[in-house]
Amino acid sequence: MGIKVSKFGGSSLCDAEQFKKVKSILLSDPDRRFVVPSAPGRRFKDDEKITDLLYRCYKLAHTGQSYSECFSQVVERFCEIVSDLQLDIDLLPELHETEKEIARQDDPDYAASRGEYFCGLILARYLGWDFIDAAEVIHFDRQGVFAPEWTNEQLAESLSGRERAVIPGFYGSMPSGQVKTFSRGGSDITGAIVARAVGAELYENWTDVSGFLMADPRIIDNPRLIDWLTYRELRELSYMGATVLHEDAIFPVRKAGIPTNIRNTNAPSHPGTMIAVDPNPAGDERTITGIAGHKNFTLISIDKAMMNSELGFGRRVLSVLEDLGISFEHLPTGIDTMCVVIADKELERHKQEIIDRIEESCHPDSIEFTSGVALIATVGRGMVNKRGTASRLFRALAVADINVRMIDQGSSELNIIVGVDGKDFERAVSAIYYEFV
Numbered sequence: 182m183g184i185k186v187s188k189f190g191g192s193s194l195c196d197a198e199q200f201k202k203v204k205s206i207l208l209s210d211p212d213r214r215f216v217v218p219s220a221p222g223r224r225f226k227d228d229e230k231i232t233d234l235l236y237r238c239y240k241l242a243h244t245g246q247s248y249s250e251c252f253s254q255v256v257e258r259f260c261e262i263v264s265d266l267q268l269d270i271d272l273l274p275e276l277h278e279t280e281k282e283i284a285r286q287d288d289p290d291y292a293a294s295r296g297e298y299f300c301g302l303i304l305a306r307y308l309g310w311d312f313i314d315a316a317e318v319i320h321f322d323r324q325g326v327f328a329p330e331w332t333n334e335q336l337a338e339s340l341s342g343r344e345r346a347v348i349p350g351f352y353g354s355m356p357s358g359q360v361k362t363f364s365r366g367g368s369d370i371t372g373a374i375v376a377r378a379v380g381a382e383l384y385e386n387w388t389d390v391s392g393f394l395m396a397d398p399r400i401i402d403n404p405r406l407i408d409w410l411t412y413r414e415l416r417e418l419s420y421m422g423a424t425v426l427h428e429d430a431i432f433p434v435r436k437a438g439i440p441t442n443i444r445n446t447n448a449p450s451h452p453g454t455m456i457a458v459d460p461n462p463a464g465d466e467r468t469i470t471g472i473a474g475h476k477n478f479t480l481i482s483i484d485k486a487m488m489n490s491e492l493g494f495g496r497r498v499l500s501v502l503e504d505l506g507i508s509f510e511h512l513p514t515g516i517d518t519m520c521v522v523i524a525d526k527e528l529e530r531h532k533q534e535i536i537d538r539i540e541e542s543c544h545p546d547s548i549e550f551t552s553g554v555a556l557i558a559t560v561g562r563g564m565v566n567k568r569g570t571a572s573r574l575f576r577a578l579a580v581a582d583i584n585v586r587m588i589d590q591g592s593s594e595l596n597i598i599v600g601v602d603g604k605d606f607e608r609a610v611s612a613i614y615y616e617f618v
């Protein structure tokens with residue numbers, strides 16, 4: 182079989198007991214040769230993640246306050262794991278050096294990255310595997326933008342000669358040697374980068390849930406797990422708010438055609454969710470794969486008689502938005518109406534300016550703003566071949582007495598998006614879910 186790259190999230194490595202589970206998962210399959218750890222996460226509800234403690238240390242240090250008490254919590258957590266695992270390593274000298282270095286750095290990335298760094302050191306020692314400092318193999322350019330091809334070459338070269346290794350997640354370095362992190366949750370990205378570099382057969386992402394849920398569990402009680410979804414479906418669901426994986430983690434593996442398997446460290450025999458370029462070869466009867474959504478959008482409806490025959494109308498509207506640096510989400514249009522859907526946070530300061538500029542360049546009959554709209558995406562590649570999906574969806578919303586303000590269905594038929602009043606959001610998600618599940 183091929184190589185498996187296994188990334189473990191912070192909850193999977195929060196204490197020595199979790200380290201033991203991780204070791205047994207890794208040793209149970211010889212194909213699991215490269216492992217990417219996050220920093221230790223929360224052990225209980227009000228606990229703090231190591232990464233959060235480290236960000237706090239940096240902030241205290243750079244606002245002239247003492248951070249020794251905060252840093253001592255970091256030291257304690259790592260020392261406890263080392264002692265509970267009965268490892269023969271003394272991290273104290275390096276931890277004390279790190280404490281001093283945090284105050285010398287000009288940005289928080291170095292501090293934040295040390296959670297993954299020390300976690301990786303401990304895990305490598307515990308497994309008896311090589312440790313590779315991510316600063317040596319994950320590269321960012323001078324502007325701090327991730328350099329995928331440079332990284333891929335160097336990582337592939339560095340890992341090709343090794344049987345097994347631990348590469349800490351979340352960070353790399355810039356040409357100056359300065360440590361740079363990805364955005365929060367970025368160990369997922371490192372895992373995907375490593376999977377691409379070694380040409381893995383599978384990228385395993387171990388977390389504390391058994392996979393991707395069909396809907397938000399805060400809205401639907403105990404939603405069904407998705408056993409298989411394509412990268413395209415995942416992209417649609419993540420874009421609309423579903424979270425399990427960091428969004429940027431999808432690109433390196435998707436590009437290389439490597440499937441991602443979301444697994445649960447606390448239930449390792451559960452197959453989890455498989456995310457792949459292609460649909461499940463075993464076939465799949467479901468019509469929809471998942472539902473996701475967001476509140477706080479505004480619909481801008483621009484009306485003008487005979488709009489359909491006016492050349493350049495749409496371009497002029499969109500140029501106004503582009504000039505103001507506003508990105509739009511959807512563009513459902515009618516014969517004499519053009520509707521633009523924009524997230525409220527994009528719109529904030531610009532409402533009057535948009536009206537003025539559209540009036541000036543397009544001379545519309547009216548411009549209407551409807552705020553407080555929620556968008557719901559019902560995603561599923563199965564919709565293409567099934568007649569009546571849209572009708573079932575809209576009937577379910579009608580039966581629940583929910584007014585649909587906007588509809589957008591791309592020709593890929595992967596996704597039907599509806600806009601409803603924000604106050605109806607949860608009920609609408611429920612109505613759609615129970616219609617199909």
Ligand code: ASP
Pocket residue numbers: 190191219220230232233296350351364365366367368369
């Ligand atoms: N430790 C980092 C964070 O908490 C990165 C990660 O866990 O993926 O965001």
